[in-house]
Amino acid sequence: MTLQSSPPGSHLLAKSWAAGGAEPSLSPAQQRLVVVSNRVADLTAPVQSGGLATGLGAAINTLGGVWFGWDGNRDGKTGGPLKVCQHGPVTCVGAPISPEDFSAYYLGFANSVLWPLFHYRPDLVDISSGSFDGYMRVNEVLAQQLFPILKPDDLIWVHDYHLIPLPSMLRKLGCRQRIGYFLHIPFPPPELMSATPHHGCLVDALLNYDLLGFQTDGDAENFKSYLRKHKPEVTISQKRVQTETRTIRIDRFPIGIDVTEFSALSRQRLRDTSLAEKPKNATPRKRIIGVDRLDYSKGLPERFRAFHDLLQRYPAHLRKVSFLQIAPLTRAEVEAYNDIRVEVEQLAGSVNGHFADLDWTPVQYICRPIARDILAPLMRQSAVGFITPLRDGMNLVAKEYVAAQDPDDPGVLVLSQFAGAAEEMTDALIVNPYDIESVAAHLDRALTMPLGERRERHAALLRHVTEFDAKRWADSFLEALRGD
Ligand code: GDG
Numbered sequence: 001m002t003l004q005s006s007p008p009g010s011h012l013l014a015k016s017w018a019a020g021g022a023e024p025s026l027s028p029a030q031q032r033l034v035v036v037s038n039r040v041a042d043l044t045a046p047v048q049s050g051g052l053a054t055g056l057g058a059a060i061n062t063l064g065g066v067w068f069g070w071d072g073n074r075d076g077k078t079g080g081p082l083k084v085c086q087h088g089p090v091t092c093v094g095a096p097i098s099p100e101d102f103s104a105y106y107l108g109f110a111n112s113v114l115w116p117l118f119h120y121r122p123d124l125v126d127i128s129s130g131s132f133d134g135y136m137r138v139n140e141v142l143a144q145q146l147f148p149i150l151k152p153d154d155l156i157w158v159h160d161y162h163l164i165p166l167p168s169m170l171r172k173l174g175c176r177q178r179i180g181y182f183l184h185i186p187f188p189p190p191e192l193m194s195a196t197p198h199h200g201c202l203v204d205a206l207l208n209y210d211l212l213g214f215q216t217d218g219d220a221e222n223f224k225s226y227l228r229k230h231k232p233e234v235t236i237s238q239k240r241v242q243t244e245t246r247t248i249r250i251d252r253f254p255i256g257i258d259v260t261e262f263s264a265l266s267r268q269r270l271r272d273t274s275l276a277e278k279p280k281n282a283t284p285r286k287r288i289i290g291v292d293r294l295d296y297s298k299g300l301p302e303r304f305r306a307f308h309d310l311l312q313r314y315p316a317h318l319r320k321v322s323f324l325q326i327a328p329l330t331r332a333e334v335e336a337y338n339d340i341r342v343e344v345e346q347l348a349g350s351v352n353g354h355f356a357d358l359d360w361t362p363v364q365y366i367c368r369p370i371a372r373d374i375l376a377p378l379m380r381q382s383a384v385g386f387i388t389p390l391r392d393g394m395n396l397v398a399k400e401y402v403a404a405q406d407p408d409d410p411g412v413l414v415l416s417q418f419a420g421a422a423e424e425m426t427d428a429l430i431v432n433p434y435d436i437e438s439v440a441a442h443l444d445r446a447l448t449m450p451l452g453e454r455r456e457r458h459a460a461l462l463r464h465v466t467e468f469d470a471k472r473w474a475d476s477f478l479e480a481l482r483g484d
Pocket of ligand 1 (some may be wrong): 184187234255291292293326327328367368370371372375392394395396397398400
C-alpha cells in the first residue's frame, strides 16, 4: 500500500491486552467504522502519505472507530497479545505475526503470487510450498482476533489483496455486520485470475462481502467477467451480484488525495538545499520527475530507456533537461525486487555514462525515501511529471503532481495508459510505456508545450483531482456500504 516514513506499527506498543481477554473501551459512537488493512496507519505522523491514510483518516476521525491490522513487527507470535493504542476517537489495534507466517503470508502468497499476477506478470510468480496455507492461516487468526472486538452495528472496511479471505472466516465465526472490501491494485482479466492458485476459493471468499470496490470500471468488469466464466450459478447485473445467500454491490471508487494539504506542502520552501540549489551560473534546466516505490510494476527500465531516447533523438534538450527519479526500496526480501533494482541502477548509470558532462548529470537516481515536505516542492519545480507504470491500480503520484503545480505556470503530466488514473485523467499526455520512441516524443512535446495549453490541461486535471479527492472516495464508499 502507500509508503510510510516511520516503521509502521511502531506506535502501537503503548498498551496491550491478551487475545480473547476483556473488550477494550472503544468509542461510544453508534455506528463505528472498523478499518482492517495489512498494516495499521501511523496516525501519529504529522503528515500522512497517500490517499488511504488521508481519506480514511478523515472518515475514521469523524465516525470514531477501530483500525485493525498487523502490528508491523517481524518477531511476533501469530495469535499473541494484541497491542492497543488510542489516538483521539480511533483505537489502533495491532496483531503480531510470526517470522514464518510473515514470510508465507506477506512475502510469499501476497507479494510473490497475488501482486505479480494482479499486475499482469505471471512470469514473476514464485509459488513456494506452504505460502497459500500461511496466507490462509494468518487471515484466519486475524479474523479470530478481530471478531471479539466487533459491535453489532459496526461497519467493517477491509483493504487490499492481503486480506481477500478475511470475510469468509469472519462469517464462519458468526459475523453478520456489513463488510466492504476495497482492492487498491488492479483486478486481472479472467485468464490471469484463473492462473492464480486457489482462485476459486479466493473469489468465493470475496462473495462474502456486502460491497466490492475497485479502482476503475475496467477492474470491476474483469471481476464480473471472471464470475460469468467460472461461477455460472451467480446472477450478475450492472452493479450487483446475487449469490444464493447474499446480494453484493460492485462499483468503482477511484481513490483520491487530499489536494489542499499536498498543494500547501508544495508551496513550502525546500529545506533540503542539496536538492534545491543550482550551481552558480548554471543554465536554467528543466526537470523531469518520477516518484515510485522501486517495483517492477512501475515501468522504471522503460522510463530510463525513453529518457535516453529523448536525449539521443532530440538533441535540443541536451544539457537543458535533467531527470530526477526517486524510487525507495520496498519488499527487498522478494527476489524480483532485487532484479529490478540491479537493472534500474545499470540503466541510470548507462544514461549518465553516455551523456553526462563535467557540469551536467542528466539522471539523478535516489533509491531511498524522501520526506514528503521535500517531495511536494520538488514536484512543483518540475516541468514534467513522468509517471509510466506498466500496470497500476490508480497511482496517487499522478494526482499529487497535479496538486503540486502552480496553476499560472504548471508542468505537464506524462501518464501511462496502464495506470488506473488514466481512466479519469484524460487531459494528461497519455502514453504506452512499452513504446519507447513514442514516450520520448511525448516527453519532447511536454518540454516544449506552450503556456496556454499547459494551463488548459492543468486546469482540467486539477478540477478533476479536486472533485474526486480522498474524502469523496471514503464518503462514497461508506455511503454504498451502509446501503444508502
Ligand atoms: C497502491 C497501488 C494505488 C513514494 N515515494 C515516496 C513517497 N511516496 C508516496 C507517494 C504516494 C505513495 O507513496 C505511492 O502511491 P501510489 O499510488 O503511487 O502507489 P503504491 O504504493 O503502489 O499504492 C496504487 C494506491 O495503492 C492507493 O490505492 O494508487 O495503484 O499500487 O503518496 O507520494 N512518499 C515519501 N517519500 C518517498 O520517497 N514521503
